[in-house]
Amino acid sequence: MNTVTDRRALARQRTPLNRSQIAGFWGAWAGWTLDGMDSFIYALVLTPALTELLPRSGFAATPSNVGLAGSILFALFLVGWGLSFIWGPLADRFGRTKVLAATIFTFAIFTGLAATSTNVWQLGIYRFIAGVGIGGEWALAGTYVAEAWPEDRRKMGAGYLQTGYYAGFFLAATLNYTIGVHFGWRAMFLTGAVPVVVAILILLRVKEPEKWQKADAKTVRAKPLREIMGPAYRRRTWVACILLTIAIIGLWAGAVYEPSAVIQLATRAGMSKGDSMRTASLATGLLSIGTILGCLALPPMAERIGRKMTLAVYFAGMAVSIAASFGWAFYQPNGLAPFIAWLFVLGFFGGNFALFSLWLPEQFETRVRATAFAFCTSFGRFVGAGVNFLLGAAVLHMQTLGVPVALTALAFVLGLFVIPFAPETKGETLPQ
Template identity: 25%
Template structure:
């Protein structure tokens, strides 16, 4: 790999790691939030749903922004948004404030995920995309394990609000990305061509022909089911295990780490299978 390719892979893996850390913070904090605010499971469920809706909005918005101003700038902006929104949860002591923070965090996380995948796709050979996106996704699971470990220690001693203060860590990553990661030649050429031809960057181009529209809709359905299903399940798993099995936060963290390790193996195996 070239120096820039190494930085792209390291940056996207780190970005996904910090995004998953944020999601898992909510997973382990959900039961304490319900207890401290005396809210129903339905109201708590909306916290995860609003996060997912934010991710949907962020993916759509920052996908267009990334096409217009570049992947690298957009990637750093999205990290900055979800980092500050996550840290702001420390000051959220009411349900409306939590909803707002989680929606903003979702916007940043959704945008960061899509732009990160685009960065990998444009900087590496097509036959390597499966394996390399798997490596980046495994980086995300490292963040999930870190969140499980931190939750086991911080929540019992300092409360659920303190856990989210760690969300400010990703801001540091933006400095290294802007300094070391550069736009791919593929993006630069395509962007210059778009400007020269006075082409308009819009979602409508994904539906330009019936065949392209069917492909776009198919991919949208696949990703919505996969991402919403994954985050919906992972957000609730710790709370379900704690309630059904009577486990503490610490013991449910060990259970989640085992799940995450299995997921990482699956990502690596099937990323390689996809390339072959």
């Protein structure tokens, strides 16, 4: 009883958040939500959009061509994400909130423009530039919350922030269930222009974190990219790059093909086109709910058993759930129900991304933090782009979706051997 009382007293003693910290969090969370919505819109509308645009571009809209073109365009999108490392040095130099708003503005405008595409080349260009904006948003939102929130709240804040991305998945699924089914894929892309409002609100209402303001003079003279590659940070930079690469390969390989897999299974079960799309939306919603729960469960686990052990648990869960869903359930005679059930498990362990929002800021000082965060995430996206291209080629060659995606589970097995080389920061304060 005393333990419960002590915990309640500790909770009451947490540092209260001021108005700027609250507004800043909700601005970052909303940007992250709309970021996730934007990212997943493509996965949801991939089949109908390419079915329309491929013939206009001189290609037959066969299932194999749709799969290959979808992988190429997604790889191009990931390359745009990879180039988002440019935002990190800008944020270390000019401030977190201004550059965060610029990333949101970029991905919103070019997502909206995707609705005007008349061929696959235009769609590819718009998605590439949108990717540059989306990629910067995660790094800058995570950096902002880590620096702006008080020490006794920032760890849970990382988990709360990450839920926004998957709330965006849920929002995209809801929009597809309502707008997408009735008005088509172009209307879905138009909804992605909404984040412009969020960018303006961030500029007008949110102050820069005090940690960045205090380090500003040092940041001006620093060369952050060179510093994170120097002796002090080199090892942790490359280990973080590898771990993020694994997370990106596995999660995106599963998530981007999830709607197509559900549609195939629903069609195989005798559902109509409209019912198949609705089922894919519901499955995406379930995946999102699972991931949100995984994000919320992660920070307390990381505080109890440490960062490295927590990531190991989540990576192991990803390996099992990807293999079970795409490698087993997808090939069952009545595989739709077990596949969707495994998606919830996959979603939960997909919450591993919340750990990086918590852990990466703890590994780098303020003057280089945004650069390090952006570089590590961008590196993973470059490699992920290549893997996604190979994945599309494998789908085309094998004439099946399940096995190639299931093989990405091996990346998480590899990750279990890399985790021991990362630094354990449990119990440490955010470095100044």
